[in-house]
Amino acid sequence: xxxxxxxxxxxxxxxxxxxxxxxxxxxxxxxxxxxxxxxxxxxxxxxxxxxxxxxxxxxxxxxxxxxxxxxxxxxxxxxxxxxxxxxxxxx
Numbered sequence: 001x002x003x004x005x006x007x008x009x010x011x012x013x014x015x016x017x018x019x020x021x022x023x024x025x026x027x028x029x030x031x032x033x034x035x036x037x038x039x040x041x042x043x044x045x046x047x048x049x050x051x052x053x054x055x056x057x058x059x060x061x062x063x064x065x066x067x068x069x070x071x072x073x074x075x076x077x078x079x080x081x082x083x084x085x086x087x088x089x090x091x
Contacts, residue, residue, distance in 0.1 A: 005074055006047070007073075009068075009070050009072050018066055022065075028060060031057070033045070
C-alpha cells in the first residue's frame, strides 16, 4: 500500500451540494483523506495508489462539482545551476 497526495487549485467556490459530494469522496475505497481549503482555493487528497490513480481522483472531484483549475506540484524542483558552475574551469 503506497499513500500519495495530490493537490489541486480550484476556481469557483463549491456550492453546498458540491461540498457535500466532495466530502463523500472519502467513502471511495482507497481515498484516505480529503482536505478542502476554501481560503487558499485548494483541495488535498491522500489516496492509496495501489487502488486508485491521480486521473481517477481528478474525475471524482470533477464529478462532485469542483471547478478544478490546475494540479499544484507538492515538490518544488531545484533551481537551475548557474552556467558558470556547470562548465569546468579553463586554464
